[in-house]
Amino acid sequence: MTDGPANDEQIQPQASADRSVAARQALMATMAAALYEELGAALASLGDVPAATDIRPAESGLVMLRGRAGGDGRAFNLGEATVTRAAVRLADGRTGFAYHLGRDSRKARVAAILDGLWQGPERPRVEKALAGLRERLAAAAETKARRVAATRVDFFTMVRGED
Amino acid sequence: MYVAVKGGEAAIDNAHALLAHERRGPADVPEIAPDQIEHQLSLAVDRVMAEGSLYDPALAALAIKQARGDLIEAIFLVRAFRTTLPRFGHSEPLDTARMAIERRISATYKDLPGGQVLGPTFDYTHRLIDFMLAAGVTPPEPAEAEPECGAVPRVTDLLDGEQLIEAETPRDGEPVGDLTRAPLDFPADRDLRLQALARGDEGFLLALGYSTQRGYGRTHPFVGEIRFGEVMAEFVPEELGFAVPLGPVALTECQMVNQFHGNAEQPPQFTRGYGLVFGQSERKAMSMSLVDRALRTREFGEDVVAPAQDEEFVLSHCDNVQATGFVEHLKLPHYVDFQAELGLVRQMRAEHEAARETLREAAE
Numbered sequence: 001m002t003d004g005p006a007n008d009e010q011i012q013p014q015a016s017a018d019r020s021v022a023a024r025q026a027l028m029a030t031m032a033a034a035l036y037e038e039l040g041a042a043l044a045s046l047g048d049v050p051a052a053t054d055i056r057p058a059e060s061g062l063v064m065l066r067g068r069a070g071g072d073g074r075a076f077n078l079g080e081a082t083v084t085r086a087a088v089r090l091a092d093g094r095t096g097f098a099y100h101l102g103r104d105s106r107k108a109r110v111a112a113i114l115d116g117l118w119q120g121p122e123r124p125r126v127e128k129a130l131a132g133l134r135e136r137l138a139a140a141a142e143t144k145a146r147r148v149a150a151t152r153v154d155f156f157t158m159v160r161g162e163d
Numbered sequence: 164m165y166v167a168v169k170g171g172e173a174a175i176d177n178a179h180a181l182l183a184h185e186r187r188g189p190a191d192v193p194e195i196a197p198d199q200i201e202h203q204l205s206l207a208v209d210r211v212m213a214e215g216s217l218y219d220p221a222l223a224a225l226a227i228k229q230a231r232g233d234l235i236e237a238i239f240l241v242r243a244f245r246t247t248l249p250r251f252g253h254s255e256p257l258d259t260a261r262m263a264i265e266r267r268i269s270a271t272y273k274d275l276p277g278g279q280v281l282g283p284t285f286d287y288t289h290r291l292i293d294f295m296l297a298a299g300v301t302p303p304e305p306a307e308a309e310p311e312c313g314a315v316p317r318v319t320d321l322l323d324g325e326q327l328i329e330a331e332t333p334r335d336g337e338p339v340g341d342l343t344r345a346p347l348d349f350p351a352d353r354d355l356r357l358q359a360l361a362r363g364d365e366g367f368l369l370a371l372g373y374s375t376q377r378g379y380g381r382t383h384p385f386v387g388e389i390r391f392g393e394v395m396a397e398f399v400p401e402e403l404g405f406a407v408p409l410g411p412v413a414l415t416e417c418q419m420v421n422q423f424h425g426n427a428e429q430p431p432q433f434t435r436g437y438g439l440v441f442g443q444s445e446r447k448a449m450s451m452s453l454v455d456r457a458l459r460t461r462e463f464g465e466d467v468v469a470p471a472q473d474e475e476f477v478l479s480h481c482d483n484v485q486a487t488g489f490v491e492h493l494k495l496p497h498y499v500d501f502q503a504e505l506g507l508v509r510q511m512r513a514e515h516e517a518a519r520e521t522l523r524e525a526a527e
Contacts (some may be wrong), residue, residue, distance in 0.1 A: 024405075025407070032409060033411065062217075062248045063254050063398050065257060067439045070319060071332050073333060076353070077354070079441060080218070081217065099400060100410070135527050146307035147306070151282055153279045
């Protein structure tokens with residue numbers, strides 16, 4: 001949760017549309033892991049889309065990351081992370097948001113626009129435009145997992161006697 | 164008499180220009196780029212993030228370049244940078260059970276659900292200098308194998324199932340202390356202690372952890388589990404009302420299993436020490452978990468007999484930015500203070516001489 005009151009009156013709480021929240025979180029996770037160039041190319045590939053204006057210009061700040069004692073116990077403040085956020089309104093009134101680790105304000109703004117577009121009729125086109133990015137991320141994760149798996153330890157129990 | 168001292172501006176400017184020149188080094192050696200530091204000196208970057216208490220690999224790499232590789236100076240730079248940014252809020256607690264495992268070992272169970280994977284480790288290397296690295300050899304492609312799908316439960320959860328180890332309780336209704344917002348007060352609760360240890364100096368915590376092993380507050384520790392990998396950080400913005408994934412954060416976690424505690428109601432159980440650190444740093448995570456357990460001495464009704472168990476001592480001295488600030492301030496001008504000391508020692512010597520003179524006269 002945020003520490004203080006929202007600093008912009010225009011940002012209204014959105015009734016989070018439950019079942020699509022998981023899909024939107026997946027979209028946001030993909031964009032958080034992307035490069036600015038990839039998101040910029042995805043947005044450009046959509047062609048004609050509603051124009052976006054800033055509700056809140058992209059800005060960098062901090063989020064205090066919390067852990068839990070023992071992994072599942074009492075929460076504690078582990079340390080902060082730089083986070084960049086952006087909020088846009090599309091010409092038809094839809095809003096889009098982005099919160100990403102790091103300090104790339106261009107990337108956050110493009111991600112916020114794509115988030116706004118994804119919530120309307122452009123969703124299939126946004127999904128299609130990000131398909132290549134999703135594939136790249138999935139392939140990178142797969143390669144990493146396969147390399148880690150090759151370092152799995154197989155223990156042999158040494159048995160004495162029995163010729 | 165107070166004497167204001169001015170001067171040295173030109174010397175300071177020139178010293179900083181000379182520093183920049185020395186930082187660059189010989190012009191015929193290619194300049195190092197922050198992304199080379201970020202990806203090729205990544206464990207130094209991890210240390211700066213952990214003790215700088217700010218997760219931002221690119222920023223930490225730049226700080227290391229600026230600090231000429233002086234990691235405490237880089238940590239100082241990162242700490243200063245964070246004061247320039249507003250805080251949006253705090254994350255949901257990171258769920259290390261959902262870590263994308265890159266390394267996971269246990270010293271307590273040979274076979275455990277999820278298995279043991281070594282990942283990229285210095286363990287079992289011979290610690291011989293590899294002159295091939297100086298020659299710039301491209302390493303071979305890493306081997307690959309089919310990943311095992313399935314959960315990788317924490318080792319402590321396995322013990323917890325039999326109640327052989329003390330259970331942790333989330334206590335989510337309670338406020339979480341933050342030593343960056345309010346000064347540390349003693350006694351400090353475990354949330355504040357863990358925050359201080361997470362950003363504490365690796366060398367200091369290593370030495371304290373070592374001291375507990377050598378008998379200064381022995382806790383009979385076993386590494387239940389160490390895991391390293393990425394965990395998705397999540398934040399709930401007010402305007403959205405659901406957890407937004409911010410991106411993956413690399414973490415090292417150490418679950419230290421220590422000898423028993425019990426009382427009239429509670430049969431003996433293993434006790435826990437916990438370490439969680441940004442990036443890949445097993446030494447830090449292990450040291451943190453040893454010191455965390457040592458600092459729980461009072462909780463278990465044991466006597467505080469060793470430095471590692473003394474929370475005021477540990478928490479007041481584990482921050483290397485504070486420590487370096489106070490130690491290094493000694494080199495700044497103390498001319499007036501020293502004049503006073505000079506006057507004092509001269510007066511004491513005169514009195515000493517006068518007293519001896521009186522004694523000599525009395526003896527004659």
